[in-house]
Amino acid sequence: MKLHPVAPSDPLPNPSSAGGVAARCVGLVKQYEDVVALAGVDLAVRRGECFGLLGPNGAGKTTTVEILEGLTRPDEGIVEVLGTRWGSGSEHALRERLGVQLQETQLGEKLTVEETLRLFASFFARSRPLGEIIATVELEEKRHAWVGKLSGGQKQRLALACALVSDPDLLFLDEPTTGLDPQARLKVWEVVERFRSRGGTVLLTTHYMEEAARLCDRVAIMDHGKILALDRPAALVASLGAEQIVEFRVRPDLSPEVMTGLVGVSSVVRTEGTWKLSVRRIGEALPALLAEIERQEVVLESLATHQATLEDVFVSMTGRALRDE
């Protein structure tokens, strides 16, 4: 199930053989006072792909990304970005090729969209024309508006524009759509897809499984500073051994052994009174479940089924939901 691109003991390959890898890290460990943020993280982002780190808050996603961005130093581990290691003396040249969007940056509110972009563009040796970048993030109408007057989604697209203004080879996005409404989220996704269509590589973190499923070629599921699984989204879902998830509640509650024996059920999770059955053949499993409920003489309070998702993968691995809302 765990598909590590490199085994933890694997030494970093020399730069010539790293042609297909945009960023990689081996054995990352990071501790903040008494909290272990990362407990040995290995991953490799291939050139041209969109790689997602999926996990709940506090899983270590941001720490991993900020280490790759050269903003945080790991306690242990090796990091290589675009064939360069942080601290090797060529950070400046490396930063020219990176686009970064941080989770909580608030851009100056009293500058306009264009002024903000011009400022960021001036930091880089080469940059895309401002008009072009503003068009990419669909902020033409807000070009001369103050940043403070933008909506959440517009601010986020401006942050993306600041990351894209240098036409980077590798783009880091840390929770690019957290707190946005679905429509604003869609617009951000479109910007990321446009960047990818130009050949760019993306590493993003998210706790939205839809986001990971839509944007990412490969996803690493993280929890408690570790990568639990790493694969294509479809492969991760397939690894559940289920096509459908059946959720239901009954009163009074049932004992777990009753459910595990049911025909067509591959796994059972129960959280706070809600049962989640991973089901391979819904046509057989559902009648069997209903018959069992009748036989046990309990009352069915609710029942729903859905196509298995990355969320279900996370739940089956940790017994917890991705978002504690």
Added chain:
Amino acid sequence: MSRPPIPRPHPLVELTRARLLEFLREPEAVFWVFIFPVLLAVALGIAFRTKPVEKLRVAVVRTDPAVERLAALLTGTADLTVSVVASAEATRALRSGKVDVVVEGSPEKDRRPLSVTYRYDATRPEGRAARLAVDDALQRALGRPDRLDSREERVAQPGNRYIDFLIPGLIGLNLMGSGMWGLGFAVVQARTRKLLKRFAATPMRRSHYLLSFMFSRLVGLVLEVVVVVGFGWLLFGVEVRGSILDLVMISLLGSLTFAGIGLLVAARPRTVEGVSGWMNLVQLPMWLVSGTFFSYERFPVAAHRFIRALPLTALNDALRSVINDGAPLVASWQAIAVMAVWGAVSFALALRLFRWQ
């Protein structure tokens, strides 16, 4: 990916421009930097304006007709206001400061000349002045010849009034305040908003970021100095006696010095509250001792050497030397050296200690 080359704006220019735009779009900041010092100067200028010469007040105690003669002798004298009152009332008036001196005369008797007693409070300058003026007027009126031919010239011209002392001090104080508050808040705010971290993720040179604050201060300083100097000149006739160029140079140096100190104070704090405390701690002593509102000569001589080593004292001294004394720049070399050292050391330390996230 093809990248069409476009003319690249210099990061230092762009950072400075952004900083200035943000400042000018903040109404409160503009008020504190430009309007507040003018209001302060107006208030103090009015409070300490040059008043017309006040007359000294003399009370002559009513005893007998001979005394009426004394009052008559004094009435013709300029600068004296004479009243004739009863003894008890004179005592009361003296005690409450309504009169400066009480004259009590004894009448002529047995060919002995008129004699008088002056009653006044010797700790009050007005009391002593009134006693001298009254005595002088009486002696002259009774025939004392003047041995020395004396003339008087009364002086009340721009250059030695309180407002002349105050205006350079206000410029100095203003340069300190806007340098420190302006930079300190902007830097710490950028830190709390993770903007510094975001900048650190770009190839931006860190020294460019800090230097942009220094440069933005240079533009601000021109406005600040022009506002206060122009205002002092228009309303109170405060002149710049030295060269304008010297004034510009000193203001420039002072401004850079406090920009450096401001950056140093803002190098570490994570919150605006935190930096405010440090700003106050650094500035308050200089508000008090650096001779903005009153001369530091009033402090014990032993303290002067330390007071003069403070950057605000150096700036105020240099500004007064140019504005009030019209002295050339070299006359202020010590003050200039003090400022240069403070500025350079602070900036270098700030660059080393600066917390980017």
